[in-house]
Amino acid sequence: MHIVNARLRQRPELYQLHVELGRFSAITAQDQRLPAPEGSIDAQGKLVCAPFIEPHIHLDAALTAGEPAWNESGTLFEGIERWGERKPMLSETDIRTRVYKTLNLLVNNGVQFVRTHADTSDPSLVGLKTLCALRDELKDKIDIQVVAFPQDGLLSYPNGDRLMEEALEIGADVVGGIPHFEYTRELGVASMKRVIELAIKYDRLVDVHCDEIDDPNSRFLEVLAAEALFNDLGPRVTASHTVAMHSYDNAYCSKLFLLLKRSGINFISCPTESIHLQGRFDTYPKRRGVTRVKELNAAGINVCFAEDSIFDPWYSLGNGKLLRTLDFGLHICQMMGYKDFSKALSLVTDNSARTLNIEERYGIEVGKPASFNLLDGEDDYSVLRRQGEVQLSVRHGEIIMQRQPSNVITPPWIG
Structure with a gap:
């Protein structure tokens, strides 16, 4: 498993997270947002958080x-x-x-x-x-x-x-x-x-x-x-x-x-x-x-x-x-x-x-089990304020829950 364009708590940069055999094998900072390689998970700048x-x-x-x-x-x-x-x-x-x-x-x-x-x-x-x-x-x-x-x-x-x-x-x-x-x-x-x-x-x-x-x-x-x-x-x-x-x-x-x-x-x-x-x-x-x-x-x-x-x-x-x-x-x-x-x-x-x-x-650290949630927000504050649904939950490198964001239709009278 490979996750790109992820935010981590209390850190301003974007990150890539690599998972091997159910554990985090590498966590590296990105200089800029990257295109997601085939088969990887694009976090799209949202928060990867411990479960x-x-x-x-x-x-x-x-x-x-x-x-x-x-x-x-x-x-x-x-x-x-x-x-x-x-x-x-x-x-x-x-x-x-x-x-x-x-x-x-x-x-x-x-x-x-x-x-x-x-x-x-x-x-x-x-x-x-x-x-x-x-x-x-x-x-x-x-x-x-x-x-x-x-x-x-x-x-x-x-x-x-x-x-x-x-x-x-x-x-x-x-x-x-x-x-x-x-x-x-x-x-x-x-x-x-x-x-x-x-x-x-x-x-x-x-x-x-x-x-x-x-x-x-x-x-x-x-x-x-x-x-x-x-x-x-x-x-x-x-x-x-x-x-x-x-x-x-x-x-x-x-x-x-x-x-x-x-x-x-x-x-x-x-x-x-x-x-x-x-x-x-x-x-x-x-x-x-x-x-x-x-x-x-x-x-x-x-x-x-x-x-x-x-x-x-x-x-x-x-x-x-x-x-x-x-x-x-x-x-x-x-x-x-x-x-x-x-x-x-x-x-x-x-x-x-x-x-x-x-x-x-427990936690997002190299060597620990790759268990995490992908949350609707970039940091603690935005996650709390939005109260969005958990978008993805991964346990030991395996996806156990995933939901697609619902389509939001804007009323025509809103500019």
Whole structure:
């Protein structure tokens, strides 16, 4: 494969990219736009970017909104209740059918890496088993990490700890948790210590639904970060949501950020879902209920964006388009300066790769797998502003998705 007339992020020149045996063999600058040799791909001055990454989604629950009932209050807790009613209907066939449809949406929108949570508060573990099987079956087409996620609590749900260990023995890649949903603060703290203990025992990553609540007294993030620091696991640990941070006072956050920076943990924000679920008990002023993405980013703490849900009991929209999530997230987090725009794609690419611990095999660099998207724009800002469709997605040197730009007919009354 040979690509000419390509733009690369944060670079003004045009580039040629050569691919051999599924890897980038050479990346060279061009002095001017070149005619495309036969059999090559002409990027036409548009941006070649590393693939999009969906770092936080619930594939086992995707496409189940309204089954058997809708989340009418829009709260996180009713969403959990509605999902509890849907769980008895789960089967391998049901999950496979919905996951294939959802992955198709993601791949068609340039996503090549996915971290999905699988509910372990289900004695059958059918969701986790099915997602682990699909991960292995589809490994040549898409990279999937499976999080063992105790939706109803690791220590509060009957046999929750045993089910977590069983899930890790089955092959889950990541240990999950939900400390704010445990019955007491003491159980929440104990669950964080247990999550880290299990990650060490089974040599797994960690991704915790942490402080996903408007309560300013929900402060399990400090526990998770401290345990990650004490056990030297920071880069392997992720705190998802952390929306209570939006309700913390600045004096506490000033202290907290020192710990977060020192610990080296990662953050995932799901801005469209969080702004929908949080603030539901407020009148006015009404909190946005999204973590401090702008401040985390400015402090040099790794943070990325995720969609979280696609048509499930917690969020009844979603379409697999991370550019939509990025657009909304920058608005919600008031990251609307040109400097924010100029590096915006990092929130759905490089930062996510760091979170998933896949940096060694991710990126547009000689020797790395030739996986990339061709985007409708010349740089981060123009891609974000246009919100165009991903035009081409290549994985390990093979085209997995390609669309032709639609013909635009200009009305005759426009000059």
